[in-house]
Amino acid sequence: MPRFQSAAELEAYRAQILAGRNPAKPCIAVCAGAACDGMDSAAVAAAFVAAAAPLGDKIEVRTTGCHGYCEKGPNVVVTPGDICYFEVQPTDVPEIIAATLKGEVVERLVYKDPNTGAKAVHMHEVPFYKHQTRLLIGDNPKIDPMRIDDYLAVGGYAALVKALSEMTPDQVLDEVKKANLRGRGGGGFPAGSKWETTKNAPEKTKYVIVNGHEGESAAFMDRAMLTGNPHKILEGLIIGAYAIGAQKGFMYTRHDMPLLEKHVRNALAQAKEYGLLGENILGSGFSLEVELHFDVGIFVSGESSALMRSIEGNPPEPRPKYIRTSVSGIWDKPSNLNNVETWANVPQIISKGAEWFTSIGSEKSKGTKLISLSGNVVNSGVVEVPMGTPLRTLVFDIGGGVRDGKTLKAIHFGGAMGGSIPADLIDAPLDFDGMSKLGAPIGAGGLLLMDEDTDMVEVARYLMDFLTKESCGKCVPCREGMKQMLQILTRITEGKGKQGDIERLEDLIQVTGVASLCALGKTSGDPLKSMFRYFKPEYEARIAAASGEPK
Amino acid sequence: MSKMCEKACEKDIDGIIEKYRGQPSSLIHALVEIQHANHWLPREVMQRVADALEVPFGQVLQIASFYKTFSLTPKGRHEVHVCGGMTCHLRGAAKLLEKVEEVTGLKAGETDAESRFTVESGACLGSCSIGPELIVDGKHYGRMTPDKAEAVLNSYK
Amino acid sequence: MTEIVLNIDGQDVKAKAGMTVLQAAQQAGITIPTLCHHEKLEAFGGCRLCMVEVESRGWTSYVVSCLYPVAKDIVVRTRSPKVDNIRKVLIEELLAHAPDAPELVKMAEEYGADRNRFEREASFCVLCGLCVRYCDEVKKKNAVSFFDNGSVRQIAFVPEVAKKECWECQECFALCPTSYAQAAYLLTEALAFPGQRKTPVKRAEDLALKSRMIPITPVAM
Numbered sequence: 001m002p003r004f005q006s007a008a009e010l011e012a013y014r015a016q017i018l019a020g021r022n023p024a025k026p027c028i029a030v031c032a033g034a035a036c037d038g039m040d041s042a043a044v045a046a047a048f049v050a051a052a053a054p055l056g057d058k059i060e061v062r063t064t065g066c067h068g069y070c071e072k073g074p075n076v077v078v079t080p081g082d083i084c085y086f087e088v089q090p091t092d093v094p095e096i097i098a099a100t101l102k103g104e105v106v107e108r109l110v111y112k113d114p115n116t117g118a119k120a121v122h123m124h125e126v127p128f129y130k131h132q133t134r135l136l137i138g139d140n141p142k143i144d145p146m147r148i149d150d151y152l153a154v155g156g157y158a159a160l161v162k163a164l165s166e167m168t169p170d171q172v173l174d175e176v177k178k179a180n181l182r183g184r185g186g187g188g189f190p191a192g193s194k195w196e197t198t199k200n201a202p203e204k205t206k207y208v209i210v211n212g213h214e215g216e217s218a219a220f221m222d223r224a225m226l227t228g229n230p231h232k233i234l235e236g237l238i239i240g241a242y243a244i245g246a247q248k249g250f251m252y253t254r255h256d257m258p259l260l261e262k263h264v265r266n267a268l269a270q271a272k273e274y275g276l277l278g279e280n281i282l283g284s285g286f287s288l289e290v291e292l293h294f295d296v297g298i299f300v301s302g303e304s305s306a307l308m309r310s311i312e313g314n315p316p317e318p319r320p321k322y323i324r325t326s327v328s329g330i331w332d333k334p335s336n337l338n339n340v341e342t343w344a345n346v347p348q349i350i351s352k353g354a355e356w357f358t359s360i361g362s363e364k365s366k367g368t369k370l371i372s373l374s375g376n377v378v379n380s381g382v383v384e385v386p387m388g389t390p391l392r393t394l395v396f397d398i399g400g401g402v403r404d405g406k407t408l409k410a411i412h413f414g415g416a417m418g419g420s421i422p423a424d425l426i427d428a429p430l431d432f433d434g435m436s437k438l439g440a441p442i443g444a445g446g447l448l449l450m451d452e453d454t455d456m457v458e459v460a461r462y463l464m465d466f467l468t469k470e471s472c473g474k475c476v477p478c479r480e481g482m483k484q485m486l487q488i489l490t491r492i493t494e495g496k497g498k499q500g501d502i503e504r505l506e507d508l509i510q511v512t513g514v515a516s517l518c519a520l521g522k523t524s525g526d527p528l529k530s531m532f533r534y535f536k537p538e539y540e541a542r543i544a545a546a547s548g549e550p551k
Numbered sequence: 552m553s554k555m556c557e558k559a560c561e562k563d564i565d566g567i568i569e570k571y572r573g574q575p576s577s578l579i580h581a582l583v584e585i586q587h588a589n590h591w592l593p594r595e596v597m598q599r600v601a602d603a604l605e606v607p608f609g610q611v612l613q614i615a616s617f618y619k620t621f622s623l624t625p626k627g628r629h630e631v632h633v634c635g636g637m638t639c640h641l642r643g644a645a646k647l648l649e650k651v652e653e654v655t656g657l658k659a660g661e662t663d664a665e666s667r668f669t670v671e672s673g674a675c676l677g678s679c680s681i682g683p684e685l686i687v688d689g690k691h692y693g694r695m696t697p698d699k700a701e702a703v704l705n706s707y708k
Numbered sequence: 709m710t711e712i713v714l715n716i717d718g719q720d721v722k723a724k725a726g727m728t729v730l731q732a733a734q735q736a737g738i739t740i741p742t743l744c745h746h747e748k749l750e751a752f753g754g755c756r757l758c759m760v761e762v763e764s765r766g767w768t769s770y771v772v773s774c775l776y777p778v779a780k781d782i783v784v785r786t787r788s789p790k791v792d793n794i795r796k797v798l799i800e801e802l803l804a805h806a807p808d809a810p811e812l813v814k815m816a817e818e819y820g821a822d823r824n825r826f827e828r829e830a831s832f833c834v835l836c837g838l839c840v841r842y843c844d845e846v847k848k849k850n851a852v853s854f855f856d857n858g859s860v861r862q863i864a865f866v867p868e869v870a871k872k873e874c875w876e877c878q879e880c881f882a883l884c885p886t887s888y889a890q891a892a893y894l895l896t897e898a899l900a901f902p903g904q905r906k907t908p909v910k911r912a913e914d915l916a917l918k919s920r921m922i923p924i925t926p927v928a929m
Contacts, residue, residue, distance in 0.1 A: 035680040038691030071679035217637035220677035255583065255620060256676065258689075296579060296618040313576035374638040374679040381680060415637060448637060462640055469673070472617075473835065473854075473861030474754050477794075480801035483859040484826050504825070509795040514770045514790070515756045598868070607844070609853030609866045616855040 002275025007285040008159040010274070014152050021153060026059045026100045028052070029077045029141045030088075033066025033224055036073035037380075044074045047090035051097050059100060065140045065228015066262075069128050070381035072111075078142045082123035085109040114378070114400070131397045134384045135358070135368050136344050137221075140228040145263040148270040149233040157276060159347035163239045164284040165349075172243035173199065176346065178354035180366045185339030186210055186414065186443045188365075194336055197326040199244045201334035203477075204206030206246040209330075209337040210237055211307060212253035213261075214294055216415035217466065219446035221370035222340040226253065227260045229344075232265035234290070238276065241288045244336055248289050250311055264292055296395040299358065303518055304327070304337045306472070318518035319471050339444070342372050351509040362388030365432045370512045375412070375448035376403050382435030385430065392426045394447060406451040409496070414443025416463040416470075417523035420450065439530040456535045457542055461489040463527045471520060478521025481512035485525065497543030506532065563588040564596055572603045578614060582621060611696040619673070627662045627669040629707045631655065632686040634673025639682035643696075647683045648672055650697035654704045667708070716784040729773035729784055730758055740773050740786050741795065741815055743802075744836035747827060749845055751775050752837055755802075757815070759794055761785040770794070791817060800825045806832045806886040832888040835861055839889040841881035849873045852889070854881065865893050867900035875905040 006008040030045040041278045048061045067075045072086035076175055077312070078100055079258030085096060085106065092109060099106045111120040143150040144195050151157070163172050198206055214222040226233055237249050251264060271277040274288055279287045295310050306318040308330045329335025345367055349357050358366050365387035371394060374380045378400030385394060391411060395401065402408050408423040419440035421428070428438060435442050450459070462488045473479045488501050509525030516522045531539065564585055571581040581600055586592060592615050599607040615621045633639075633648045648659070651670060657663055660674040678684060681693025685700055692703050710725040716733050723732035728751065733740050743755040750776040758773045765784040770791070773784070786792065799821040802812055807823045807830070810866040816823060839852050840863055851869040855862055865874065874893055897905055 034676070034678040035693075037682070038678045038681045038693050070678075073680070135607075214677070215674070217675045218679055220675075220679055223677045256674070294583070296583060296620045311581070313579050347775065372679065374682075375641050380638075414636075414706075448641065450641065454641065462637070466635070466637075468858055471858040473857045473859065474752075476755050476757075476798050476801060476834075479835070479859050479861065480804070481797075484801065484804075487827055507793075507797060510793050513795050515759055517753060517756070607850030607853075609844075609850035610870060612866060613853045613855060617857045 002278060003273060004275045004282060005280075007165045010152075010157065010161060010276075010282060014158075017149050017153050018074065024080060025057075028059065028078045028096070028100065029064045029067075029079070030061070030062045031065070031073060031075035031077075031141070032063045032259070033070065033073070033075075033228065033382075034220060034257075035070035036066070036075055039073050041074035041088075042523040043090050044076070044088050044093065048097070051093050055097075055101075059097065062144045064143055065145050066137070066224035066382055067141050068132075068134075068137055068382040068384075069126075069379065070225070071377075071379050072381075073180075077123065079142075081121075082141075083121055084111060084123050084126055084129075086111060098287055106531040124279065127400070128379050128381070128383070128398055130322050131393055132384050133368050133386050135348060135360075136225065136232070136341070136370060137228075137382060137384050139232070140224070141291060143229055145228055145230060146266050148267070148274060151229065151469060155351075156347075157235055158352040161282065163242055163350050164282055164286060169199075169243045169245060172239060172350065176243065176349060178356075179349045179357040180364075181345055181349060181357070182365060182432060183339055184341035184345070184369065184415070184445070186216065186441070188436075188442070191338055191342055194326050194338070195240060195244050197324065198246075198334045199335040201327045203334050205248075205333045206244055207330050207333055207335040208237055208241045208244060208246045208249045209304075209307070209311075210251045210253075210340060210343055210538065211304065211337050212251060212340045213307065214254065214340070214444065215470075216417075216444040216446050217463075218372060218374050218415060218448050220372045220374075220445040221255065221445060223254075223260060224382045225344055225370070226340050227257070227263050229262050231271065232342055232347060233343045234267055234271055234277075236282070236343035236401055237290065238288055239346050239350055240336065240338070240343065242286050246336065247287065248291070250291050250293055250330070252293045252295065252307055252311060255296060261292075261294075268292060272549050303520060306518070307337065308335060316521070317474050341445075349455055351413045360386050362429060362431050362434075365430075369430060369442065369445055371430075372444075372446045373399050373449075374446070376451040376454075377401070377449040378403050386431045387431055390427050390429055391447075394430065395426060395449060399449065401453050402449055404451075406453065408449060409452050409454050410450040410456065411440070411442065412448040412450060412459070412527075413440040413446070414526075415446050416466045417526055418443045418446075419526050420456065420459065420534065420535045421530065432526070438528070439533050441526075455493075456531055456538050457489065457493050460528045460531050461486070461493050464489055464524065467520065467524050473523060475515075477512045477515040478517065478524065481516075482521070482524050484526065485512070489528075489532050492539065492542050492546070495542070496548050497546040499543070499547055501543055502532070502536075502539060560589045563596060568599055568603045573605060575604050575606045578604055578606050578611065579618075582611075582615060586621050590626045591610065591624060594623075616629075622669075624662060624667065627666045629668050629688055631668050631670045631704070632669070632676075632685070633659070633672045634674075634676050634678075634684040635672045636679060636682070638679035639675070639684055643681045644672075644683040644699055647695055647700055650700050651685070651704065654701050712776050712778050712780050714780070714782045714784060717786055723778040725778070727761060727778045729762070729771075729776045729778055732778050733773065733786065734786075738786060741818075742774065742832070743811065744907055745774050745840060746838055746842070746883065749838070749841045752841065755798070755834075755836055757798055759791060761788050761791055795819050796821045802834045804828050805830065805834055806888070809834070809886040811885045831862070832886045832891070833863055834886060835863070836885060837863075838883040838885075839863060842880050842883055847873075847877060847879065849877075850876075852892075863889070863892060867896055867898040868897055871901045871904060872906050875907055 045063045053058050072090045076085040076088045086379045095106050111126045123129045139154050179356050181191045182188045212226050227509050247384050303318050305325050361367050368384050368386050371383050383398050410420040412420040421438050421440045468482045513525050556694040567584045571577040597611045601611045655668045657670045659670050683695050685692040685695045712723050721732050721736040740758050742758045744752045751770045753775045756796040760773045762769055762771050794817040797813050803823040843849050843852050851873045852865045855864050
């Protein structure tokens, strides 16, 4: 029998949790995000647990999801006070424990400005964190992803309670529409509109899907969210299913991350145990089952119609968009698919309202955006800023600028289907439509810095190479067009460019862009398009040098 | 080692096939589980899957060859993955891969004759901050240089 | 069934709901080139040669007519500079694999495609999927399948099945626009089961079962 059969019971339990927690008690949060884990944060966590054991109740140790400052991991945050320690090793543990018990700080492990040497102890002082608005990822350091009670303690599932007990499905849908929540996976399509289409489709059986595939190169924020706070995404999904009238949900993610699988499976089981999933959720009459599915290691299975084929057990071949998946998706039933980050935004929209949400961001792009900052940047990691933030803030204030004292040459968004813009466009605001117009659509939010030594022809060749391997091979323009584009680009990088190569490439970009079946083929030429828009002289010079002609 | 695995793996494979008998839409699940247990998909096993799950053999072969997670040839004792993501690429993954190819004598996708290593290169693994990365048997080696890579590989028998 | 009126190349065409633009055009006697399309098979949408321009509710888009459903008041253009260029480039890409395939050569002439524009890889197969789909949907034998993905995708006969099915059937050979299917079958037979093709118990002559093999005429170099 589920633990809670009404909203009141859940709230009573939440009050109980909070009563049992003492905010003044020191807590050491060790980040177990992908990069920190790769730097053996597990050993750091183990050392803390061992050191804290004999101290009984005096100090708490918690392993959490990604804090965001991946560059400086292993990351440790000590509360109260949000004291941030960086690059922590197991040997630092005794000192940290001792200092924490005395209410002191270990000076040598706090943030130091690389130029001025100025120290910053608390999170709100550290430049990397200071300039962010961490509405989604801010909870990560407070939550052990394996403990649903941690999520409840920070107010988790309160939005679901509100939706089920105070709002009708239509009211929930209306709120999401008014909030103008746009898809965070790359499409930027209004989520409320998609929900509505699915809701209005005549079929009774409906599905909701979380797209956690995150195939975009250099995007790692979805994995950070899903591994670090799976309940937040689950809560958004349940609320969405309620609004749409779906009876079953699918979480689709990668097969190559054991920790992610463990956390999501555990979250689903715990939610079920607490009565937040399954029959008659919290006595509302609404029921939802959620299944976990994995990709099989191919990028195209992140495309929504291909993903649905994959869930059915078929090869992930995309379908043309005139058969909309919100009307005919998995097994031809209406299926609403949204990205991890999109779902993660839903609880706060319900809790705090659409008006609050629309007060953040720019005119047409509302809310915050998670950005994976990487490339030749000083501070790489997962960051969160309001839409409309100038890129300059991301690159310099948060990112700390370009590594190794080099200058910025270009910024790339959107992975293999995005584009590069030159450094002089650094004051452009982070905005779906604005960035699209510049030729570097935000995509999933992977922002790459490229320094002065970057070979822009090689970047285009690399991205085309990635995509050709990921193409499903069904349609001629993508399969053949990309192959030819890759061959030409490879020749150019090898110093064998020929007269007419740019014209051939431009023709191929145009035809592949219009005639391809799915977004993979359609956007395959976009990075190259942006290269021709901003960096054409570099290409022309390489070709001219090869054919021995004067520039 | 492979004799021991064969015995244990045979039972696992039988179990997996029985679990999904008569369920054609579970084809991919079945193949994924067999790949995990056995590290590759022998042709006879795929034929048995086709028969048990009531899927045409050609379709099983199509799916097994389509997805790169499946291996149609036996894999080595150690799986060496060089991250091919964009950040790792910008931070020198190409040189790292060259070194790995040199030390192992293998190109991406290949396994050596003594079944010591299988080399793969490709998908971004999301730990961009510690790129370029080498992952051997699931263990991350971040901020790799070609020289460090050589030492890491030599430590794996 | 509801009747729908749409405009194709300046002409009002009556169609039934559920038809595709290609079906409506063919019914009205308007030709749209196709390669991977076959009336007995489910529309594939792979070759993209049947692309047309569609204007609907103020928006212009480019869609494959073999899949796009007819709708009231849409304006379809089967030829335009953009559509023609798309077809031309697609044909050029296919000619890189099968420069002498009769269907492609004919289309190349009409659209001004240059068989030498792109680097050749004479694999002959254009991956139209007619053989694979015919064997799957009509014969239900799956003796030939797609393998691998992307630009290295290919068709291959599955020896275990082909051994038992193909020689008696041979129906996909005539469907292949480049004659690659029969070559692939013969090569598979020679490598995997030479001398073991399953033939009918009665002699071939008794059954008037003539081989459907297409005679290969020598091509001018």
